Amino acid sequence: MLKPNQKDAYDMILDAIDVGVYKPGSRLVESELADRFGVSRTPIREALQRLETQSLLTRDGRSLIVASLDHNQLAELYVVRAELEGLAAQLAARHATPEEVKVLREMVDEDHKLMGDPSALSRANRRFHKQIHLASHNRFLVRQLDLVHRSMALLATTSLAIEGRDKLALEEHDAIVSAIETGDGDRAYQALREHISVAFQTRLRADAEAVEATGI
Template sequence: MQKDAYTLILEAIDGGVYRPGDRLVEAELAERFGVSRTPVREALQRLETQSMLARDGRSLIVASLDHNQLAELYVVRAELEALAARLAAKHATAEEVKVLSDMVAADRAHLDDPAALSRANRRFHKQIHLASHNRFLVQQLDLVHRSMALLATTSLAAEGRGETALAEHAAIVEAIAAGDAGRAQEALRAHISKAFETRLKLDAGAV
C-alpha cells in the first residue's frame, strides 16, 4: 500500500531526517517523496494542527518541546505505558512474550549505537502496546510516541543508560511472562521515570 504524504513526512520526523527546528518546504518535500504539492500542503496543515510543526514567520518548522511540555508528556507516557504493561501481563499470548524476550536479547547488539538502540527501543515498546490487546490504548500511545519524535536527543545516548534500559526491559518482560500485572505495571512505570530523569540530566549537561 502506497504511503500518503502525511505518513511519509511523519516517518521522516520520527526517523530523525527532520529534527526540531528544521524548516519544511512544500516544494522540496514534494520532490523528495515523489508526490504533488497539494497532498504535501494538506499534510503540513494537518501536522501543524497536531502541534508537530510550528510557525516561524511564514515558514513551518519541526516543533520542539519546552521543559514543561516534556514533563507533561512523560507523565502521560508513564501512566499509559504502565497500563499497557498491566494489560499485557493479563492478555499477552505465549508467542508475544517470546517476541518481547527475543527483542531484549537481540537489542544487546546495539549497545554501542544509541540511534539503533533508540529504534529498537521504540519497537520493544510498540510490541508491549500491541500485547495489551486494547486498540484504544494503542491509539493513544501512538500519539504519545509521535510527540516523542520532537525530542532532539535520545536518553539512551547517556553513558551506561543503554545497558540499564535493557535490564529494565528484561524485568518488564519477566513480569509480563509471569502474568504479574502489578509488577509489570510498576516495572514499566519505573523504566519511564528513569528515562525522564536521564533526559533531564542530558538537557542540563549533567551526564
C-alpha cells in the same frame, strides 16, 4: 479518507522528524519535501496540515517549522507516557498471547547486539514498546499511546545515546518482560513506569549539562 500516497507522505515526514532528519526548529518546505520523497506537492501539503493540527509543526511567520517542547511540556508528556505505558504493560501481563510474550523476549535478547549504536537501538526501542502496546489488546489505549509517541518525535535526541543508558535500558526491558511472562500485572506496571521515569531523569540531566556547557 486519505489516499495511500497521502498517508505515505504523512508517515515519511513523521519518520524523518522521528529519526532527526528534521529537528525542532527545522523549516519544512513543500517543494523540497516533494523532491525528497518523490511525491507531488498536494499530498505533502495535506500531510503538513495534518502535522500542524497535531501540534507537531508550528508557524514561524508564513513558514512551518518542526515544533519543540519546553520543560513543562516535556514533563507533562512523560507523566502521561509513564501512566499509559504502565497500564499497557499491566494489561499485557494479563492478556498477551504466548506468541506475543515470546516475541518480546526475543526482542530483548536481540537488542543486546545493538549496544553502541544509539540510532538502531532507538528504533528497536520503539518496536519493543509498540509490541507491548499491541499485547495489551486494548485498541483505545493503543490509539492514545500512538499520539504520545508522535509527540516523542519532537525530542531532538534519544536518551539511549547517553553513556551507560543503553545497558541500563535493556536491563529494564528484561525486568518488564519477566513480569509479563509471569502474568504479574502490578509488577509489569511498576517496572515500565520506573523505566520511563529513569529515561526522563536521564534526559533532564543531559539537558542540564548541555545548558551548563553552553553557559545559557
